[in-house]
Amino acid sequence: MDNLLQLKNIKKVYGTKIKTEVLHGLNISFKKGEFVSIIGQSGSGKSTLLNIIGTLDKPTEGEILFKEKRLNHMNGKELSTFRNDNVGFIFQFHYLLPEVNVLENVLMPAWISKGRTPSKDVIKRAKRLIEIVGVKDRMYNKPNELSGGQRQRIAIARALINNPALVLADEPTGNLDSDSTDKVYELLRDINKEFKSTFIIVTHDMHIAAKADRVIEIKDGNVIRDVNNIGKNEIESFKDFTPTSCFLCEK
Amino acid sequence: MPIEFMLSWKFLKSGKFQTILILLGITVGVSILVFIGSLIDGLQKDLINRTIGNSPHIVITSKTDIPRAQIEGNNIYKNVKLLKANNQDNNISSFQDYNQLIIKNQNVNVISPTVTASGFINKSKSNSPITIKGINLDKADKIYNVKDRIISGLPIISGNNILIGKSIANDLEIKVNDIVTVTTPNGNRDLFTVSGIFDLENESINKTWALIEINRAQKLLRLDGDISSIEIQVNEVFSAEDTSKSLERVLNEDFNVESWQETNAQILTALNSQSSSTLLIQVFVVIAVTLGIASVLAISVIQKSRQIGILKAMGIKTKSASFIFLIQGFLLGFVGSIIGSGFGMLLSKLFVTFVRQDNGEPLFPIDIDLKQILVVILISTLASTFAAIVPARRSARLNPIEVIRNG
């Protein structure tokens, strides 16, 4: 598999007077179609890393190559276009626009890229995505008329509307119960298989991490583990990360 | 639909209360602008009409200002200023020289030579002081509109016919076809037939004016071919001042040329200061409304920062993000000022309908000038778009990271 994304010596320093280096020169490559989860303690730098990958934030040092193209020197306008074309975001809080209905929310990235009302084909695609994420009968409702899980699934559909090469999710199931978490995860996995997008998912949930193709663990701004799960079974890989107190293992 | 437009619309729709609040503010502001504008305009036009409706726009008199009577060695024609004819023996035709100079001016519409003198009118035993005006009826009519305002009799002054004001007729109980005696201060007198009675809607005119043929007046006053003044009506009323200046240059130094603006300088100064205070009020209304819109939109941009942040993460351009608020300002201003203009016009109509003089007539006609209303709509729309600049810039500067980090 080819590399989709390469991070070279990524450093991030916060603050001007009191400088704190949060990321200490990370080197990571992501392959096309890979389903990666990033884990680590709170404050270890996961979100910072994800935001840098998504070009919402700039690294203090180092460079990002996306399909061999350097992103560092793009200006704000170019980055906006880049994000719109190539990156789908799913955040912990759903961040749907409360002013528009479900369908319009899903269409928003397409609306942004075209600048005006999307074509019939795109609307069809949006409806299909809503069907895939299982909220078809709520298509014309406002987001506040949906459950938390449904909202998160709509956010997933929205992240996929422009068929991005890269989907970034920061704790997408952070505020869902374990049932919904499983469903959302299954959904992400299915979509990954169907659309062949690269998924990078930051999570605290070891069950989700264990099901990924690859798990990267970050501690204090360094990659301390980069484990390939392919070929292992779920319980095996789960044990790798949670040697103690494992309810899945006990089953 | 362009995304910026769609989002502004959705944002406005979702913030119903704020939207209605701003619209109400603009509506009230604009209706005040329109109402005050048309009120003051109507008032001023009415005042100017009353002022110049019964007077010539420009009057040319002689500068030498020597009463004929003095030339003749006695002292009775105190108030008669004379324009010396080129040729003493000629009548009105001797003014053709001036006439030709004056008529060259593009703005001049009517030239009416006039003889004016004080005198007395007498019927049976009663008499009354009058102003004798010797005119050419066709020409003077274009200035005073006498023919249409004859309330009884006919508009004829040829021969020994005379037209008199309504109040003279009332005071002396004169009816059409009555014979009256007109006496000049130096004792010349003649009999005239009252052919008609006019009402020029001005009490002092109705009470004093008596109109006779100019030749007849010259004969009565022993003026030979001299006249008192040349009265002029112009096409562009407000350029009368300029026209008067250029006539002054064309004519020789012996003439006094005075425009209605000079004659009514005081009224005009009053009108001007009224206009500037009206303008000041209007400017402050616009400023107040603009500040109101700016502050509500500034709150709205903070309320929507989550949405703006997520839109930016999804790749909306900075320019579009600020346009969302500019368009909101524009829409609010445009819709609000159209509704406001409607209300303003309604208010003006109500004012004319309900605020009346004792006799049931409106105080003055209110002047609803569509061009002015368009200007008001334009200014209000611009102002409220302008008010959206601060929120728009805030929206442009908003960093999506902050929103995403802080939930």
Ligand SMILES: Nc1ncnc2c1ncn2[C@@H]1O[C@H](COP(=O)(O)OP(=O)(O)OP(=O)(O)O)[C@@H](O)[C@H]1O
């Ligand atoms: N704007 C900022 N200024 C200064 N320090 C910051 C800023 N943003 C983040 N940090 C610091 O950077 C470190 C990494 O933060 P980050 O949000 O990436 O952690 P995280 O791994 O996502 O944690 P969590 O699991 O709690 O979300 C933290 O110590 C945090 O305090």
Ligand SMILES: [Mg+2]
């Ligand atoms: Mg985080």
